[in-house]
Amino acid sequence: MSLSRVLGGAVLSLAASVALAADPDQAIRATLTKLQPDMPIEAIAESPMNGLFQVHLQGGRMLYASADGQFLVQGNLYQIKDGNAVNLTRQSESKGIAKAINDVPASEMVVFSPKEPAKAHITVFTDTDCGYCQKLHSEVPELNRRGIEVRYMAFPRQGVGSHGYNTMVSVWCARDRQAAMDKAKSREELPAASCDNPVTKQYELGQMIGVNGTPAIVLGNGELIPGYQPAPQLAEIALKAK
Structure with a gap:
């Protein structure tokens, strides 16, 4: 799966309204599957940032989306702790990658x-x-x-x-x-x-x-x-x- 291909289509596709589902999980899935029907979504959950949801993809990769599924972000989410920037995206993706690798005999x-x-x-x-x-x-x-x-x-x-x-x-x-x-x-x-x-x-x-x-x-x-x-x-x- 090419995330750049997904986001390239997102610029145009998100301009068109997607029928909203009853909850953020359904709304985000509806948007992403319209962009790419075979997108390997593993889980959707609230991120540490209010109003932003994290989309876990198979293999550890991650996207972020608004609750209504109309805004999509690819990039790193940082949290400032004690004056230092902690890359939460990298931490989460590394855990997913480790799991994927450890599953290989x-x-x-x-x-x-x-x-x-x-x-x-x-x-x-x-x-x-x-x-x-x-x-x-x-x-x-x-x-x-x-x-x-x-x-x-x-x-x-x-x-x-x-x-x-x-x-x-x-x-x-x-x-x-x-x-x-x-x-x-x-x-x-x-x-x-x-x-x-x-x-x-x-x-x-x-x-x-x-x-x-x-x-x-x-x-x-x-x-x-x-x-x-x-x-x-x-x-x-x-x-x-x-």
Whole structure:
């Protein structure tokens, strides 16, 4: 789902009156489903700001709406506490993303674990054809040494059927996924393989939680970090977020 597409249509569609439902939940749903019939609404609830309702979407994303459903906002809601601005939207979205990631079994990922029990973990949406993904992968041993478990999920940037997609299918269908990932990230061509695999499902999950490039790193608390981070810096962030 593209939120920019939704809001682009909202500028025009909200100008036209929608038949109001009896309560805010129904009114907001009526507006959003008119804009996008398949919008994955998970829940609608009052936000901490009076008169504003928060719309939780599957995967953790969030929109805000007026009680009558005629005004729609995409952005961050901050609360000022003790002189500091607290990003309530980011907090809520991170919880939703963490839940979505935790619902994926580790058996469906490609996991690189430390020799000792992990101190923290990161989940990386990756594309084997991505240069910065390859750079990050070269630092996985250092992340492991620092106690960070690296869990890979597939995100072929060029979509289903692309070279990256086919390579990742071969990785996920390999007898030794870790060895296959090492080869793919070293730009070695893998023997084509096919099996029942989660590559498409993981790609769709990435889109749902807001991934739009690789590597996209999800910390243990659900915070989404776009782009490459050097191993020492990434390990420090991961340990704080566990």
